[in-house]
Amino acid sequence: MTPLLQVKGLTKRYGARIGCADVSFDLYPGEVMGIVGESGSGKSTLLNCLAGHLEADSGHVMFDTRAEGLRDVRAMSEPERRMLARTDWAFVHQNPRDGLRMGVSAGGNVGERLMAVGARHYGDIRAQAQDWLGRVEIAADRIDDRPTAFSGGMQQRLQIARNLVTGPRLVFMDEPTGGLDVSVQARLLDLLRGLVREMGLSAVIVTHDLAVVRLLAHRLMVMKSGHVVEAGLTDQVLDDPQHGYTQLLVSSVLQA
Amino acid sequence: MSDYNFAYLDEQTKRMIRRAILKALAVPGYQVPFASREMPMPYGWGTGGVQVSAACLVPEDRLKVIDQGADDTTNAVSIRRFFEKTAGVATTGRTSEATLIQTRHRIPEEPLTRDQILVYQVPIPEPLRFLEPRETETRKMHALEEYGLVHVKLYEDIARHGQIATSYAYPVKVEGRYVMDPSPIPKFDNPKLESEAIQLFGAGREQRIHALPPHCKVVSLDFEDHPFEASKADHDCDLCGSGTSYLDEVIVDDAGGRMFVCSDTDYCETRRGAGHRGRLAATGQEDAA
Numbered sequence: 001m002t003p004l005l006q007v008k009g010l011t012k013r014y015g016a017r018i019g020c021a022d023v024s025f026d027l028y029p030g031e032v033m034g035i036v037g038e039s040g041s042g043k044s045t046l047l048n049c050l051a052g053h054l055e056a057d058s059g060h061v062m063f064d065t066r067a068e069g070l071r072d073v074r075a076m077s078e079p080e081r082r083m084l085a086r087t088d089w090a091f092v093h094q095n096p097r098d099g100l101r102m103g104v105s106a107g108g109n110v111g112e113r114l115m116a117v118g119a120r121h122y123g124d125i126r127a128q129a130q131d132w133l134g135r136v137e138i139a140a141d142r143i144d145d146r147p148t149a150f151s152g153g154m155q156q157r158l159q160i161a162r163n164l165v166t167g168p169r170l171v172f173m174d175e176p177t178g179g180l181d182v183s184v185q186a187r188l189l190d191l192l193r194g195l196v197r198e199m200g201l202s203a204v205i206v207t208h209d210l211a212v213v214r215l216l217a218h219r220l221m222v223m224k225s226g227h228v229v230e231a232g233l234t235d236q237v238l239d240d241p242q243h244g245y246t247q248l249l250v251s252s253v254l255q256a
Numbered sequence: 257m258s259d260y261n262f263a264y265l266d267e268q269t270k271r272m273i274r275r276a277i278l279k280a281l282a283v284p285g286y287q288v289p290f291a292s293r294e295m296p297m298p299y300g301w302g303t304g305g306v307q308v309s310a311a312c313l314v315p316e317d318r319l320k321v322i323d324q325g326a327d328d329t330t331n332a333v334s335i336r337r338f339f340e341k342t343a344g345v346a347t348t349g350r351t352s353e354a355t356l357i358q359t360r361h362r363i364p365e366e367p368l369t370r371d372q373i374l375v376y377q378v379p380i381p382e383p384l385r386f387l388e389p390r391e392t393e394t395r396k397m398h399a400l401e402e403y404g405l406v407h408v409k410l411y412e413d414i415a416r417h418g419q420i421a422t423s424y425a426y427p428v429k430v431e432g433r434y435v436m437d438p439s440p441i442p443k444f445d446n447p448k449l450e451s452e453a454i455q456l457f458g459a460g461r462e463q464r465i466h467a468l469p470p471h472c473k474v475v476s477l478d479f480e481d482h483p484f485e486a487s488k489a490d491h492d493c494d495l496c497g498s499g500t501s502y503l504d505e506v507i508v509d510d511a512g513g514r515m516f517v518c519s520d521t522d523y524c525e526t527r528r529g530a531g532h533r534g535r536l537a538a539t540g541q542e543d544a545a
Contacts (some may be wrong), residue, residue: 079400101408108411115403115411122414122479144415 002064004029004170004202005050010059012042017046018226021061025221029169032196032203034217034234036210042226043206044174050204051082051091051172063088063170080245085161086116090163096155096174099162100147106133106158107143113166132161136191152245157191163193171203177212185207189215212255214238222246263310263343273465277456280467285430286398287381292463292485295411302360303460305377309358312373312456313339318346320354320481325362325502325519332360352520363445364384365501365523368453370470376439378459381466383427383437403435406477414482423487429475436466438474444488444502449474491516496527497534 003026011221012019020042027033035043048054050061052073060110061073066088085091093099100109110129111119119125126143133143136157138150147155156176163171176187176192193216196203206215213220213234222230222245230243241247261267269291276290286461294414295303313319319339323332327349335358336347348354351364358375368374384394387405397403406427413421430436438449438456449455468474478484489503494515501523503516515536518524528537 012313078396081400082400104408104412107415108408111411112404112408115407116402120407120480122411123481125411126415 001028002070003027003062004031004064005204006060006070007050008060010046010049010056010061012045012054012056018042019054019227020223021048023221025157025228025229027170027202027204029202030200031219032205032217034213034220035204035206035223036208036213036220037223038208038249039185041223043208043223045226046223047174047204047206049170051089052085053091065245085167086113088169090166090168090171092156092159092163092171092173092176094178096147096152096159099159100155102147104140104143105146106150109147109158109162110165113162117166128165132165133158135195136161137187153180153188156180156188160192160195164199164201167199169202171201173203173205173207175207175209176205177207177209185212192216210250212240222249260342262315262359263313263339265293265307265310266296270311273307276465277308277311277339277467280308280456280465281454281469283434284468285434285436285466287464287466290465292460295454296338297334297461299461300379301331302377304462304465305358305360305375305460306335306338306458308375308456308458308465309339309356310343311344312375313345315343315345316466317355318348318353320348320357320522322357322359322362322364322520324360325504326521328521332334339450349522351520361440361500363441363448363451363518365498365518365520366526367448368451370452372453374451374453375457376441376455377455378439378457378462378464378466380439381437381439381457381459381462381464383425384436390413398434401433403429403477404515406435407479410477410479410482414479420478420482420484424427425479426484429477430468431473432475435477436474442488442502443476443484444486446474446476446484447486472537489516492534493524493527494534494536496524496532496537498527498532499523 001251005027008024021044037043049056055112062070063073065071075110107126107129110132111125112127122205130143132142138154139159147158177188207213217234220234221228224245230237241250273290276288280288295306297303321332321336323329339345340347351366356373360377377402382394384397384405386407388394410420423440425437425440427434428438452470454470457466476484489504492499493501495517500519501518501520504519506515506517508515
């Protein structure tokens with residue numbers, strides 16, 4: 001089986017400082033990969049390099065495109081990369097305000113990606129938007145409200161709907177549950193887990209919340225100071241941490 | 257006349273503007289940057305249009321200036337006088353007699369011919385500006401033909417008002433490539449953008465020129481189930497009786513009285529000269545035109 005995403009020796013430096021160094025992994029279709037680590041460990045840098053938001057200094061990011069099989073994303077032209085970013089990829093920001101158009105109604109936010117790939121039938125676009133709002137548990141009568149009128153949890157769910165409407169195969173998530181209270185977090189995680197199963201999505205999830213990865217991720221990478229210090233199956237890494245930093249991380253969590 | 261160079265601008269500046277115009281004509285709908293000059297009028301009064309007109313004028317030209325369809329409002333009068341003084345060209349109010357027409361907010365009702373140039377005064381040339389504030393991003397979107405956002409605007413219109421409520425500056429796609437803002441003309445005029453005449457758009461403050469060569473394909477954007485409609489007030493002109501021209505609504509008293517008159521004053525006058533009469537013209541009162 002070909003991996004959906006194959007990363008080899010990805011390195012990003014900020015001048016003399018290391019953003020992330022020599023990261024390699026394979027992600028297979030339907031697999032969810034969690035990346036954990038403390039603040040400043042290079043998680044977000046890595047995610048942004050993968051998604052093409054940041055230019056990496058060296059290494060390869062190979063993506064299994066529908067048309068031509070494995071291709072190096074870094075060698076793609078910008079139009080190709082942007083096309084990929086609005087069809088096969090999705091990016092869920094930590095702060096929904098970064099990923100939504102706050103001046104545009106919920107329906108318009110969900111419809112934007114459809115219109116960006118050529119949908120030109122208002123009724124169809126609206127029906128799909130309606131359908132997706134339902135799937136992320138936003139009431140149908142809120143379709144014409146702006147995201148400014150939504151709570152934080154609803155905004156985050158709207159952002160997820162907006163990203164998944166075109167049926168992407170790979171989703172990048174940067175702390176999707178950050179800044180939400182625990183009950184809302186739980187519902188969001190439940191929703192995400194359902195959608196990932198149902199659509200067979202692959203995902204790369206960056207978080208510092210070990211509970212999130214335990215629920216969602218099949219495999220886990222632990223980062224510290226820009227390096228991957230430990231990787232493996234989620235349960236294995238969390239229950240039997242080998243590296244000193246991972247042991248510290250796991251033992252830092254309060255047992256409720 | 258020795259005080260000014262012909263048509264105010266110096267020859268080097270005119271060459272620079274002509275180069276931009278040629279490029280704009282070669283790439284229909286593309287916004288060509290140019291080094292806009294300080295003009296003796298404030299931004300927003302047509303500095304871009306005036307510079308394009310100055311670069312196109314020749315001594316044999318006959319100039320017409322339109323402001324919201326009218327030839328006799330402040331903006332039209334002062335720009336016409338400006339070129340009478342600095343270029344000494346003949347001027348006219350007649351659409352058919354003019355060789356160069358500078359306009360603000362309207363396209364004349366009378367179809368233009370291949371011998372004419374229509375110059376628009378453009379406030380904001382970027383059709384994506386109010387959707388995406390970053391200039392770097394809008395340029396990239398034009399370059400990569402990423403125009404989904406324009407439809408988001410139209411979607412919002414329908415979601416909020418039940419129909420496409422954008423009634424002026426209605427976005428068009430030129431020759432299947434660039435999305436263009438046709439300056440704030442009413443969408444009633446959009447079908448007239450496909451014309452025999454050369455159409456030039458000058459934005460002075462924003463320092464952009466774009467253009468439509470003759471017979472260029474111009475499509476107003478819409479949805480399949482909400483097609484584009486060139487709308488106008490549902491009346492006939494009260495002075496000349498025309499049922500097909502774009503109308504202005506004029507309040508005539510403080511008791512709710514109103515009349516509808518052609519926004520294109522020359523068109524209205526020509527029709528009345530030919531004996532056409534509207535609802536209020538026969539009584540000879542309230543001759544607003």
